[in-house]
Amino acid sequence: MAHTQTIEPVRLTDQQLVRYDMDFIDDELFASITGCIDAQLGPEFSFVDVGGGIGGFTDRLLAAYPGARGVVLDNAPALLDKNERSDRKTLVLAGAEELDRIFGAERFDIVFLNYALHHFVLPSYGATRRLQRSVLSASRGLLTERGAVSLCENMANGRYLPNLPGRLVFGMTSLRALAPLVRRLGANTAGTGVCFNARSTWYADLADAGFAVDHYSERSWSGQLSTLKRTLLTIDRWTGAHVWATPLSTARSRGGTSDGRTISTSRADRP
Numbered sequence: 001m002a003h004t005q006t007i008e009p010v011r012l013t014d015q016q017l018v019r020y021d022m023d024f025i026d027d028e029l030f031a032s033i034t035g036c037i038d039a040q041l042g043p044e045f046s047f048v049d050v051g052g053g054i055g056g057f058t059d060r061l062l063a064a065y066p067g068a069r070g071v072v073l074d075n076a077p078a079l080l081d082k083n084e085r086s087d088r089k090t091l092v093l094a095g096a097e098e099l100d101r102i103f104g105a106e107r108f109d110i111v112f113l114n115y116a117l118h119h120f121v122l123p124s125y126g127a128t129r130r131l132q133r134s135v136l137s138a139s140r141g142l143l144t145e146r147g148a149v150s151l152c153e154n155m156a157n158g159r160y161l162p163n164l165p166g167r168l169v170f171g172m173t174s175l176r177a178l179a180p181l182v183r184r185l186g187a188n189t190a191g192t193g194v195c196f197n198a199r200s201t202w203y204a205d206l207a208d209a210g211f212a213v214d215h216y217s218e219r220s221w222s223g224q225l226s227t228l229k230r231t232l233l234t235i236d237r238w239t240g241a242h243v244w245a246t247p248l249s250t251a252r253s254r255g256g257t258s259d260g261r262t263i264s265t266s267r268a269d270r271p
């Protein structure tokens with residue numbers, strides 16, 4: 001008998017969600033995203049904003065592109081309810097882990113993952129990393145032939161091992177017993193877990209999911225982590241960034257490389 005495995009992620013608490021009642025995409029990241037849209041898609045496109053929260057990014061995109069339509073998908077009803085309504089916007093209450101089965105045959109030109117992937121957390125680190133990779137794979141399956149995945153993340157690049165800072169942060173934030181201390185140190189996700197990765201790790205995950213990175217740009221503002229925290233977490237660089245990636249088949253037909261890493265070295269140099 002076939003079994004369907006149900007993945008139940010660790011959810012943010014109501015108290016933690018209050019901190020996400022805001023838009024994380026600033027003007028710099030928005031400009032990077034629209035630059036990629038203009039170069040690859042033009043004014044008419046469809047998209048799904050996975051972990052789109054209160055929908056501010058989607059609203060801004062719909063206002064900038066009157067020919068666009070989009071879906072905001074989030075697993076937090078409290079955030080989804082705050083969305084402004086529009087006939088070009090659909091709200092879907094669901095988890096990212098269900099991405100491969102909720103849309104049926106519907107396809108999108110862009111799957112956005114704006115500061116969302118690091119919140120897709122399961123009880124163990126290994127399972128969490130597998131979930132992040134499976135969401136990227138499912139995103140690829142949702143794309144039209146001209147489609148792309150667009151992700152914004154805090155890149156946590158290690159001084160000694162590329163992904164060690166993210167691994168340490170996951171260990172500290174996912175342990176319930178440490179929650180009061182970790183919360184006092186400033187982590188909103190204390191007791192729930194959060195999983196940041198190095199830029200090279202996201203590139204490898206994207207390659208595994210069948211993507212080539214087309215564009216990479218960093219924010220000029222890179223956060224408020226103190227020198228002590230950077231040292232303890234072995235951080236070399238911690239910076240917000242935007243990555244635009246296209247499925248390898250599209251990348252090849254547009255003259256890209258076949259190694260799944262980069263199709264434009266001038267715009268997306270290797271990590």
Ligand SMILES: C[S@@+](CC[C@H](N)C(=O)[O-])C[C@H]1O[C@@H](n2cnc3c(N)ncnc32)[C@H](O)[C@@H]1O
Pocket residue numbers: 009012020022023024025050051052053054057073074075076079094095096097113114115116119120121
């Ligand atoms: C840091 S906020 C980013 C919100 C928005 N994308 C932005 O950039 O402003 C993370 C969002 O991911 C959502 N989220 C967390 N886990 C999720 C999951 N498993 N499935 C769908 N959404 C999730 C949260 O509810 C929240 O809206």
